[in-house]
Amino acid sequence: MAQISLQSVSRQWGADYAVKNVDLTIDDEEFMVFLGPSGCGKTTTMRMIAGLTEVSEGSIHIDGERMDDVDPRDRDVAMVFQSYALYPTMTVYENIRFPLRMRDVPKADQDRLVREAAAMVEMEDYLDRKPGLLSGGQRQRAALARAIVRHPQVFLMDEPLSNLDAKLRSSMRVQLKRVQRQLKITTVYVTHDQIEAMTLADRVVVMNRGEIQQIGTPDEIYSNPTNTFVAGFIGSPPMNLIAGSLQQGRFSAPGLQVDGIALADGRRVTLGVRPEDATIATTPDTHLTGTLYGLEPTGDQTFVTVRTDEATIEVRGERGFRQALDTPIGIHLDTSRLYFFDTDSGRRLTA
């Protein structure tokens, strides 16, 4: 069982916390994604799991064993880096063989294992090349083979696809997931790209400023965000957040009014609604009125930006929708898919 458990893990730099109080359990064979903006602490947390960065407080267990004071080389984790980190003076074959050498795997087995790993990523024809002569995608695969070859307990991947071009990235995503499934290895994957997170993860850990914001399946993160940060980070285009107040079931903000909200009163409440859950009103039954600020036809739909006195919201419209700029427009919201947050703390308000 290669379960990873982090208990109250923190990483301090002087007085600042790069990572604060992370409590997290990653199940065996799970594909866990750490998601967040730059500097949120996701890479630092992963490096602490690897042992490359020391834990300031708390403890890390892999497969039940406490790992804090164990060197990276003894933790049986394999890492794939954003820049691939292949050894430039060695051939691909030597690169893949390196972890086996370091662990004194019997020579007789080394060759077989290297070739198997290379075959899995379809790099058998490149074994004699040095990394300098490979393309980005090929280097990525070589790095992956190097991680695979020793069948570790844990895969750690630090934004491995960010240096690839967009087309390659999407095909590599699919292949990465297949490899992980086949090898059944617990994986921690760090990214700032929410599409990658949503498509790859069994579960997602959303982080911001060193702290965990939410842990859940992609679906949960999307449909059930716990605070404004998660709500605003997931989804493209992002969720609209409008500040206002809630009184006796009615949420009001300049230009916006929604009734029938079953929540306690609050002076500072923020409404969240995704662009796809708002439509352009064709009947007088509108929740929000404002002026049309922008129109972006994308072929299959039109992104419509509407402005009220205080807020700007984006709505998904029909592909053929056209209207003159700066004219009044009404928006109808799907009241079953509204979210409410406390404006000051960002926390989600539930009944």
Place this chain on the structure above:
Amino acid sequence: MATFAPASEPPPADAGKNGRAVRKPARRRPAWRRRLFPYLLVAPAVLYLLTITLYPGIYAIYQSLFFVRFDTWTFVGLDNYRELMGDEEFWMAMWNTVVIGGWALAIEFTIALTLAVLAYRDPFIRGWRIVFLLPMLFMPSAVSFIWKLAFNDGRVISDLLMGIGLIDGPLDFLGNVGLARLSLIVTDVWQWTPFLFIIFVAALQGQDPEVEEAARLDGASWWKLFWNISLPIMKPIIAVALILRAIDITTMFTSVFIITGGTPGGTTETISYFIYRIGFKTFNFGYASAASFVMLVITIVVAQLFVKRFFITSRA
């Protein structure tokens, strides 16, 4: 696009070291051992260097308190230092070092900088580099002999000048103070200008060519370009190069030993030669040690003042 082949079966549960079921318990390394490691890496080098700095330093201080004649050591306290401070020859040696070294450095710097500015964008720069580098590739003792022959034993310089008609009779590069010092200066300049030259060229070539082009388009003449753009960029590099060269110049010994031997009358005796002569010609080791110690102190002061600032700060 890439598709991955189906994985091989993961190795059976009781496979060797790469199987999952068999894994040795993780080895723990105590934190103190981890902290000690970088010190251990650097220790051999440091210890080795201590034997040529700390040990001689202590030995020299100790010996300088004695009058040493072969194997007999007589304690004289600070007498050596007192004598040293009043010793004309000692101060002459210091002065010689400053004068000869100062002139040589100034001339080397000027020539090297001029040449570097003229040459660095030249299409034939590789050729220039090799030719200009030539003097630096000979052993200093060989170079000293070249110029010894040219100035003194072979009278080549004199003959050349007479041939052009600049002078009437042969010049005495050993008997005349100025000329003797000049011979040492020329020797040093010939051999070591290349040192500064390649460093300056590298610094100039390291400039962003687009900055230069922008300046040229803005109408800057080559002089303005150099003075306002190239020179400020080069300042730290010039400092480093000059410090290195200055330190080496103050240790001038080989050319003095081979060409002049300190003549005339000790006016070309550098401080290194002074120490050598006192120690190994008059065998007055205690006294020589005192002079060595004084030099050591000066070196430490200079190192603290200049080296620290320019070397450590240039690299994180």
Place this chain on the structure above:
Amino acid sequence: MSTVHPTTGPAADAAPGTAAPAPSRKRPPMTDAERRARKRRRRRSALAGSVLRYLILGSWAIFCLAPVVWFLSIGLRPRTEIITPQPIYWPSFSLDAWHMIWADWPMGAYLRNSVLAIVGSVIIDLALAIPAAYSLARYHYKGRDDIGFYILSTRMMAPAIVAIPIFFLFKNLNLLDSVWALMLVYAALNLSLVTWIIRSYMLDLPHEIEDAARTDGASDLSVLFLVIVPMCAPGIVTAAVIAAIFAINEFLFTLLIASTQNAYTLSVALANFTGGSDGIIYNAIALVAFIAFLPILLLVLVVQKHLSRGLTMGAVKG
């Protein structure tokens, strides 16, 4: 238009002969003749500038080459013609000197001593410097900068300062007049240089490679020798070459330590080429100078791209 008047900027407006009315800043358009004249001027001054430039560079090149060529000619002259009234001409060619240095002096011993001392000292230096450089480049610990500065400062130390104590040290250890003593001294003199050059190259290496090696299971020493060192090869070679050259050049210590052919290196052996009534035998000296010059030239050609970085111990790139 004369060449004296500036043709751009406000001064142009003040130049006599400009027909434009006062407040306008526009220059009257140039005629074709004016344009051609301007081009000719620019080309002429550029040519003059070029000529001057090549003159200066050329003069210094001659100044560098002339003594070398002349000294070579000295080496290839018979004994009797070294000091002649017209030494600039090349009267006759002879290999006298070559036979002489092998017959009358232990040239073989000189070469052997030089090679042993140099190779030995470079090996010692690399063995000590590589771990030290790694420690300085990649680890953070208290006192690191002070240790680094201490190592650097030994480069600044004049040989004369420690000459006497080192002499006595070897005397007491009975190591005078031995190649071992030379090896140890050269290593000590060059260690600082070698360490700092290698450190400079190590600093440039990407950190992720080390992380990769560590997670792949490499111990710290394995990381250093299997991953870092191969990647620093150019820096290590540069450091070794520069240390070798400084070792070949070393004079003071060698002079004090060596007294017989057991320890004389090429550098100091030059001072031995005297022969009683003949005085200093320059043709022999010249040949030996060239024998030492050739390997140094080859070594420098190998590392010439890294030369300025090496000589300034990493302070200057390129």
